[in-house]
Amino acid sequence: MNSQSLFKQHFQHSAVSSSEAHGRVNLIGEHTDYNKGFVLPTLIEQKIEVSLSPRLDSKIVGISEEFGEKTVISDSNTDGTWIDFVRGALYYMAKEGQLIKGLNIAVASSIPTGSGLSSSAALEIAILRALCQMVGYELSSTKIAKIGQLIEHNFIGTFCGIMDQMSSSKSKFGQVLFLDCENLNTEIVPIFEDYTFIIIHSGSTRKLSEGLYNERKRETEIATKFLSISSLRYAEISDLNIIKDPKIFRRARHVITENDRVLKAVQFLKDNNAQAFGNLMNESHISMDKDYEISSPELNHIVKTAQSYGALGARLTGAGFGGCTVVLSSNNRRDNIIKKILEHCPKSYLVTNIGQNIAPSKNE
Ligand code: ADP
Ligand code: MG
Numbered sequence: 001m002n003s004q005s006l007f008k009q010h011f012q013h014s015a016v017s018s019s020e021a022h023g024r025v026n027l028i029g030e031h032t033d034y035n036k037g038f039v040l041p042t043l044i045e046q047k048i049e050v051s052l053s054p055r056l057d058s059k060i061v062g063i064s065e066e067f068g069e070k071t072v073i074s075d076s077n078t079d080g081t082w083i084d085f086v087r088g089a090l091y092y093m094a095k096e097g098q099l100i101k102g103l104n105i106a107v108a109s110s111i112p113t114g115s116g117l118s119s120s121a122a123l124e125i126a127i128l129r130a131l132c133q134m135v136g137y138e139l140s141s142t143k144i145a146k147i148g149q150l151i152e153h154n155f156i157g158t159f160c161g162i163m164d165q166m167s168s169s170k171s172k173f174g175q176v177l178f179l180d181c182e183n184l185n186t187e188i189v190p191i192f193e194d195y196t197f198i199i200i201h202s203g204s205t206r207k208l209s210e211g212l213y214n215e216r217k218r219e220t221e222i223a224t225k226f227l228s229i230s231s232l233r234y235a236e237i238s239d240l241n242i243i244k245d246p247k248i249f250r251r252a253r254h255v256i257t258e259n260d261r262v263l264k265a266v267q268f269l270k271d272n273n274a275q276a277f278g279n280l281m282n283e284s285h286i287s288m289d290k291d292y293e294i295s296s297p298e299l300n301h302i303v304k305t306a307q308s309y310g311a312l313g314a315r316l317t318g319a320g321f322g323g324c325t326v327v328l329s330s331n332n333r334r335d336n337i338i339k340k341i342l343e344h345c346p347k348s349y350l351v352t353n354i355g356q357n358i359a360p361s362k363n364e
Helices: 003-011 083-095 119-135 141-156 163-170 212-227 237-242 246-270 274-291 297-308 334-344
Strands: 017-026 041-055 059-064 068-073 102-109 175-180 186-190 195-201 313-317 324-330 349-354
Touching: 003 017, 003 041, 003 059, 003 102, 017 119, 017 163, 017 324, 041 059, 041 119, 041 163, 041 349, 059 083, 068 083, 083 102, 083 119, 083 141, 102 119, 119 141, 119 163, 141 163, 163 175, 175 246, 186 246, 195 297, 195 334, 212 237, 212 246, 237 246, 246 274, 274 297, 274 313, 274 324, 297 313, 297 324, 297 334, 324 334, 334 349
Parallel strands: 059 102
Antiparallel strands: 017 041, 041 102, 041 175, 059 068, 175 186, 195 324, 195 349, 313 324
8 A cells, every 4th residue: 555545544634745765775885884985775666655744733643554553742752663763853854943743644665674675764764755845845865864864873773874864865766876975975877787686585684773783883983993093994904903803803804895895896887897796796795794794594595596596796785684685697697596596595585676677767
């Protein structure tokens, strides 16, 4: 059901504003964003839609197809449920001078949650877009992304970087967003012509606010303290010898090598060199498995199966600890690779394919 129908069914009247935002898949550059590094996401067709109307009292009454009903008083408290995203959005709209007393909201989504496809950022962006539309207020796509990140930090408790929000707010279909997470400079690069990125879910999910993500962030902060630098963006492998803790050493090595891989991957994308791009994806997966320790047996199994049936590259995507893989294949091998993965990895399922000829043609 779309969010407008859900809204009408639940609240018995039509919504006054509706908006949407897409999920994203990161092609390479994992856990580099909060280290002020480089990332390379692109949109997926799956999206979150929200419909809203203002209320005269100060309640937030929400219905999510997936997460159920919730009624709270609109304040800056949190209770660990999805309605915290709405509380956060209202809080930051008020900071923009847009005081919204209460709200009815319906949420419908096709993005698998807790899977590395960034349902949380899509939810933030969709709510903020719909609120802006409702009150007739304009926020730039970068400002919306920054507010989304603040909601995530201060109302959800996930101390994420800016990739997910920038991607969901700024990207367009069929194009890859090369983002520098230090200065938010972006460059749009077209996706490969004769190759497909296949997104396969491992069948297991995780909730980022439950701690492992923040733990990795803390570990990289420890590394920067050892190295007396502001972020790992400014470190080189040869600097790491002074870090005696082997775990912190490995975490830092992942970030440094991953940043380097993103820079090379952008060039390979521009050169239409899918083979070399795929090799970087394979290296990235090993680094995430061994150095950053964010993979899982299911993710490793999908990656190995994809590689053994002729994929050019395969890696887990998103924060890890479950969720999705991204596989790069030539268009003519694509269907067989998908078939073999689904056969060999029983919990896995196909989320979407991304390529020039199969990407949805319009941005929302
Ligand atoms: P990811 O962003 O990778 O999907 P997160 O753990 O960051 O995973 O965010 C998932 C959380 O986002 C969910 O637990 C829920 O609070 C919120 N969320 C996602 N989709 C919806 C939805 N359709 N309705 C309500 N809340 C949602
Ligand atoms: Mg998220």
